Amino acid sequence: MTSSEALLDLAMKMPKAELHLHIEGTFEPEQMFAIAQRNQVALKYDSVEALKTAYQFENLQDFLDLYYQGMSVLLKEQDFYDLTMAYLKRVHEDNVVHVEIFFDPQGHLSRGVSFETQIKGIHGALKDAERDFGISFKLIMSFLRHLDEVSAFETLALAKPYLEMIDGVGLDSSEVGHPPVKFENVFRECKALGLLITAHAGEEGPPEYVWQALDVIGVDRIDHGNRALEDEDLIATIKHKGLTLTVCPLSNLKLCVVDTLEEHPIRSMLRLGLNATVNSDDPAYFGGYMNDNYAALVQETQLTKEELYRLACNAFEGSWLDASIKKKHIKTITDLFQNVV
Ligand SMILES: Nc1ncnc2[nH]cnc12
Numbered sequence: 001m002t003s004s005e006a007l008l009d010l011a012m013k014m015p016k017a018e019l020h021l022h023i024e025g026t027f028e029p030e031q032m033f034a035i036a037q038r039n040q041v042a043l044k045y046d047s048v049e050a051l052k053t054a055y056q057f058e059n060l061q062d063f064l065d066l067y068y069q070g071m072s073v074l075l076k077e078q079d080f081y082d083l084t085m086a087y088l089k090r091v092h093e094d095n096v097v098h099v100e101i102f103f104d105p106q107g108h109l110s111r112g113v114s115f116e117t118q119i120k121g122i123h124g125a126l127k128d129a130e131r132d133f134g135i136s137f138k139l140i141m142s143f144l145r146h147l148d149e150v151s152a153f154e155t156l157a158l159a160k161p162y163l164e165m166i167d168g169v170g171l172d173s174s175e176v177g178h179p180p181v182k183f184e185n186v187f188r189e190c191k192a193l194g195l196l197i198t199a200h201a202g203e204e205g206p207p208e209y210v211w212q213a214l215d216v217i218g219v220d221r222i223d224h225g226n227r228a229l230e231d232e233d234l235i236a237t238i239k240h241k242g243l244t245l246t247v248c249p250l251s252n253l254k255l256c257v258v259d260t261l262e263e264h265p266i267r268s269m270l271r272l273g274l275n276a277t278v279n280s281d282d283p284a285y286f287g288g289y290m291n292d293n294y295a296a297l298v299q300e301t302q303l304t305k306e307e308l309y310r311l312a313c314n315a316f317e318g319s320w321l322d323a324s325i326k327k328k329h330i331k332t333i334t335d336l337f338q339n340v341v
């Protein structure tokens with residue numbers, strides 16, 4: 001085996017944590033068509049192939065338009081269960097042992113699907129996969145930032161009977177024009193309820209939005225964070241706070257945040273001492289799950305063994321697992337890397 005083949009092998013085998021994953025973004029076209037048929041919902045595309053051909057995006061909004069169309073076939077608890085279980089089975093093959101997944105309640109409430117239907121389906125699959133595959137999990141409810149703060153408050157009210165199932169709250173959807181400050185009050189209440197907080201920031205939006213995520217919202221983690229690298233003081237602040245960045249290489253490529261993976265900033269982030277991690281975001285739309293993202297980095301960016309080790313550990317360190325469990329996973333990774341020359 002050449003050293004790059006050995007590195008790829010290690011990347012595929014190592015235990016992984018995924019911290020940035022939208023469950024609605026795992027909707028594979030085949031499953032989407034099957035559920036559409038089962039629910040007698042019409043899709044805009046007449047075949048799986050026609051749908052897949054439409055997966056060409058110039059920016060985040062191009063993708064979001066299809067993403068909201070795709071999720072519109074999800075109506076019943078069983079649909080949410082099946083979607084979540086399919087993802088968990090798939091990433092079990094990639095040696096993912098811990099997931100922290102987003103769901104977008106407002107994307108379903110607006111279609112008359114109750115909060116209860118959504119969360120029971122998703123949480124049921126997470127519990128079953130924990131039992132059957134040993135995958136631990138956290139669940140993150142995400143607010144859609146193109147909607148207003150009143151809608152976010154209404155969603156939070158609907159979530160209150162289910163807070164035992166919810167670990168954190170996120171902020172996603174169309175970033176530019178919808179800064180974190182728009183949601184200052186609702187995140188204050190989420191924090192007071194004991195929920196952990198994360199927000200998409202600096203994916204397409206300017207460094208100012210990342211500052212707001214830190215200073216106004218008080219995030220525990222940053223999703224993406226690419227454009228933070230444009231501001232030296234921001235880099236220093238993120239580093240000082242020890243915040244984790246949930247970076248999504250194939251997503252960034254597919255949404256034209258970067259032109260090529262070679263110029264992806266993830267290695268620069270590590271060199272700057274930032275806690276970058278690897279995640280798939282919306283794998284059914286962006287061409288790959290966790291191992292595909294790692295394989296792309298190993299093959300396209302001259303990633304070193306030390307960098308791979310750091311990325312693997314950062315994911316567990318940045319997770320919302322208890323310290324003792326984090327430590328156990330990091331020891332497993334350390335042992336695995338020590339046994340490979
Ligand atoms: N990459 C992304 N950015 C913002 N909102 C999203 N919703 C699903 N995927 C997203």
Ligand SMILES: [Zn+2]
Binds near residue numbers: 021022172200223281
């Ligand atoms: Zn995302």
